[in-house]
Amino acid sequence: MNQVSTALTRRGFLATGTAALAAPMFLSDARAQDKFVMKIAHTEGIGTPITNAFDAWAKTLNEKSGGRIDAQHFPAAQLGGLAEALEGSRIGTIQVTTAGPDSEEAIAPEIAVLGGAPGFIYKNEEHVDKVLQGELGQKASDIAREKTGVEFVAYGETGFRHILSKRPVASLADLNGLKIRVPQLRIWVDFWTLLGAAPTPLPYNEQYSALSTGIIDAIDSDVFSIIGFKFYEQAKNLTLTGHWFLPKAVRVNAAWLDSLPQDLQDLVRSSAKEAFAEQRRINRENAAKALDELKTLGVNVQSLPPEELAKMEELTAKLFDEFGSKSPETAEMIKAMQALG
Template sequence: MNRIRRNLLATALSGAFAAAALLCSTAAQAADLKEHSFKFASAQSPDHPFSKGGQKFAELVAAKSGGKMKAKLFAGGTLGGDAQVISSLQGGMVDATFVSPGLLSTMNKDFGIFYLPMAFNDAREADQVVDGPFGRKLLDKLPEKGLVGLAYWENGFRSITNSKRPITKWEDLQGLKMRSIQIPIFLDIYNALGANPVPLAFTELYSALESKAVDGQDNPLPTIETGRFDEVQKYLSLTRIVYDPLVVLFSKKTWDKLSADEQKILTEAAREATAYQRKVNREAEATALKSFNAKGMAVNELSAAERDRLRDKLKPVAQNYVKSLDPALVSEFQGEIAKARAATTAAK
C-alpha cells in the first residue's frame, strides 16, 4: 500500500512539475520575446563564485524565456579585464558583467561610498543597505553612463596577503608595496597606513606578486583562492577594512533594443540569482580559509583593539572622501547602515 501511495504521489508531483513547466513555456511564448544570445563577461575563473552566479543567471534567463534568450558566460578574463569590459559594455560589444563598485566610482564618485573604511560590521548589514532604496538610488545613476544596473551580488570583505610579514597592527603595512584597485580612495587608504600603493589591473596581479613587483594585495578570500595567490604569498591577514558588493551590469545599448518583457526577464533573473551567489560566496569564504590553513599559509586576524586603532587611523581618509559627496547621500548611507545594524542586533 505504501508503495502504491508513493507511486501515486510521484505521478502527481511529476504532473505538477510538467504543468508548471508548460505554464512557464506558455507564458514565455505569450510574452514579447525574440531570440537573443548575450555575452556575459567574468574576469574570474569559471569556479569562482562570481562566475557561478553568472551561470545561475544564464540558467534563469533561459528558463524564464522558454529558451529564446541565452546568456553565454566568458570566464577567466577572456573578454578583457574589468575596465576593458566596462568600456565594451558601453560600446555594446559585450552585454553583461559584474564589477566592484569602486570601478564605477571613476564614472560616478558616489559609488566610492561603499569603500569608506570600516563602514560595515558584517555582510548582513551590507545586504540590507544595497538591497534597499539606497542601493537602487545608486543603480539609477548608471544609464547616463551607458550602463544598466540589475542587482547587487557579493564580492565580500577584503583581506590582505603579502610575502613579507603578518599584519597584526596597521604599522605592519608601512613600506610594503601593495597592489591597489585603480581608484583614489584605495590609494588614500594605503598611503594613510604608510604603504606604497601600486595601481594594477587584476589580470596582471598574479605575475606581479610572483615577480615581487609588489609585496601584497587585498581581495576577498574566494578571489585569493581561485587566483592562486597563496602560491606566491606567505601571509594572510583578515583585516576586513572594506566590504565589497558586486554590481551586475548590462549594456544600455543592448538594453534599449529589448522589449519590456525581455528586460523584465533579465532583471528578475539577476535578482533571483542574488541569494544563490551570496550563499556560494560565503561558503567559498569558509572553504578557502580552511584550505589556506591546511596549506601552511600564516593566517591571522586583527584583534578588536587593533581594529579600533585601524579605524581611528583611517577616519581622516573617510572624512576627506565624504567632503566630495552630497551630504544628503552620506547621511542616507549612514542612516541605512544604522537601521541595518539595529535590525541585525535585534535578530541575534
C-alpha cells in the same frame, strides 16, 4: 466606374486592409523570435561563488527565454581586464559585467560609496543588505543608468577583503612600505597611503605575475579569489582585517536591455535578483570553509588584533569627509549609509 472595376477596387482594398491588419501580428511574432546575444564578461575567478552564479544565471536565461536570449559567459578576464569590461558594458560591445560600484568614482562618486569606499563603511553583512537591497541600492542603479549607461540589475558580492602578503602582517607597523596592489582608483591609493603602505595600482589580471616577480609584496582580496586565482602560490600569509567589503553590481548595458521585448526585460531583472540572492547566501555560508581550505594549502591565517584594526579605522576615517566633498550627493549618500549601520 463599371461594376467590374468597382469590384476589383473593393477586392484590392479588402486584400490590402487584411494584410495591413495582419502585419502587426506578423511583426510581433517575428520580434518575439528575435535572438539577443548576451555576452557576460568579467574578471572573477573560475569556481568562485560569483562566477558560479553567472553560470547558473546564463543557463536560466537560455532556458526560460526559449533560446531568444543567447547568454554567453566569459569569466576570469577572458575578454580583457576590468577596464575593458567596464568600457564594454558602457558602450555595449559586451552586454553584462560585474564590478564594485567604486569603479564609478570618477563619473558618479555617490555610487562609489556603495562599493565600500573609503573603507570600514560597512559594519557587517546585515548592514550591507540594508544598503544594497533597499532604497539606496535602487537609487544607485538609477544614477548608474543616467550617468554611465548601465543598469545595476542585482548585487552580488565577494565579501570582506583581507591582506595576503609574502611576509606576515601582524600589526599596523608591518604595513610600513608594504608594496600592496590596488585597483586603478584614487580612493584605494589614498586609503593605503594613510596606513603607511606603498600602494601600487595594477590591473586585476596582473596580480599573480606581480607577486611572482616582486613588483608587489601583497594584495588585498576576498578569500574565494585567493583560491580561484591561486594567489596563495605566491604569498603565504593571510591577515584577516575585513577592512573593505566589496559588493559586485551586476551591470547590464541599458540600451541593450531596453531593446528587448518587455517579457525578456522582466526575465533578465527577476532572474538576476534570484541568482545573486543565492550567490550572496552561498558566499557567506562558505567563507569559513574557504579559510580552512587555504590553511590546508599552506597559508598562514591570522587575525589582526582589535586594537590594530581600530587604529586602521581611525587613520582612514578622514577619507569620509574628503570623499564626501566630491559632491553634496556623495556626502548625503555616506550619511544615509552610516545611518543604516
